[in-house]
Amino acid sequence: MNHVDPANSAGPGRRSFLAGAFAVGTGALLGSALTAGVARAAAGPVIADTGAWGARPASSPLNFVAGAPDKVIVHHTATPNVTDYSQAAAFSLARSMQSYQMDSEHWIDTGQHFTVSRGAYIMEGRHSSLATLRSGTQHVESAHCTGQNTVAIGIENEGTYSTVDPRSQQYAALIDLITYICQRYGLRAYQVYGHRDFNNTECPGDRLYALIPQIRRDVAARIGGDPTGPVWPVLSSGASGENVKTLQYLLVQRGQSLTVDGAYGPATQAAVTAFQNTNHASADGVAGNQTWSQAVAPLARGATGSAVQGVQSQLVAHGIQVSVDGAFGPGTQAGVTSFQSSAGLPADGVVDARTWSRLLA
Ligand SMILES: [Zn+2]
Structure with a gap:
């Protein structure tokens, strides 16, 4: 989950989001509106853009960052593990998150670049995330991980993965999405991380975080390369060298x-x-x-x-x-x-x- 305030950075404390997320009505889109913005790029997964799920406009101009990001960061939304796997539920989640983030967090748009629903629907989060991904030459500054918002693509996975794993369908969609991101931006499979690698947070939950090495291996199986991630020394007072x-x-x-x-x-x-x-x-x-x-x-x-x-x-x-x-x-x-x-x-x-x-x- 996203945050800007360190006092609110721990995942379990994100109950306020639940109220925001589910206070908003569902209001499902119908017919062609559902598919108008859904497209399949060559070798890429279906990703519903902001128009498809009925996003509000951003409240301020977005900042475009030249060049590719250097990593992908995986989150969980810390919302319930719902059993409505429909596209309507996915689009409702996207609208609810955006409303919460704009109205309560006072961000200019959805924080993350992409969202994967429990029903395995992949959606654009912040406007222009999809177009810039397809370009492969720039990305949009985001609000999903303090310190990384100009260099990392953020993916929210609907649900809470502290004690259970994501559904297999949702996991497969996540792999499809990350693979495509790596292909478009020239990232290596190891350059996938969990939110807690950077911020003081429980996100993306113990179980999804434990899957990061598997995610790297599964992406490497698709794009090649060594999935082994960095391992850092621990240095503290008294160390030298x-x-x-x-x-x-x-x-x-x-x-x-x-x-x-x-x-x-x-x-x-x-x-x-x-x-x-x-x-x-x-x-x-x-x-x-x-x-x-x-x-x-x-x-x-x-x-x-x-x-x-x-x-x-x-x-x-x-x-x-x-x-x-x-x-x-x-x-x-x-x-x-x-x-x-x-x-x-x-x-x-x-x-x-x-x-x-x-x-x-
Ligand atoms: Zn997070």
Whole structure:
């Protein structure tokens, strides 16, 4: 589920959404209106656009982000596991979510890009999510995961998956959708995450979260590639060394004021905590999964800054000689490619999340 307020970020506390979701009448659309905006792209699943389910216009202009996102984030709606699997029920859910998010959360439109209903209907959430997906060259800024809304596609799965799994039909539709997203945007199968990888939330529920590795494998079976996701070290006060330097470089890149000295002292702990608060991660001052997941961003040739220094310093620590100058030029690109080859990663010279994690391993 979506949130903007850290006080409301925990999944079980999302009861207010239920009231919003089901206070709205069903008012099913009829006949051609149901199918007018439903289209099948080549090799893609049927996705009902905002016109098909009767969305309200966005209240403000949407922000279009150039380029592809770098990940997909899976959510659950934390609404009841209904047994009405009809298209009308799916469209009613879409309208209810949008109304709640616009009227109560005061967002400009639906938060997430796509929704998968219990009945396995796939729907566009925020306007233009589908057209931009089909373009493969841009995406729409969203409101589904604090810290990730300009770089991640968000998918809400109708239901509550804390103690039960999604229906098999719903799961299959989710795989179809994620596969299509990966194909259109050139994402790898491992670049699928759960909301709790980034924010302090129960979302997408223990059971759906536990399925993330399976989702990666099922998508990889369709598009190829290694589905193994990143694994992050856990660093806390008193730690020292190259990985602490990397953390510090990343925090400086993200605007924290910090000396890069490789020592996890009080200043680093304070910077980690501040960064966690900013990104609605669990603010414990310990750098683990959420902190690394929020701190890293893909880096490629042409990038500059402190994060690039972090990569360069790690390459040197791995015996690959590059200048630690914060400029991602051909030498750094060659170094990254060399490291990726030795680590068994796709050697494309782009420091994606998995390359980051292997540098830290
Ligand atoms: Zn969520």
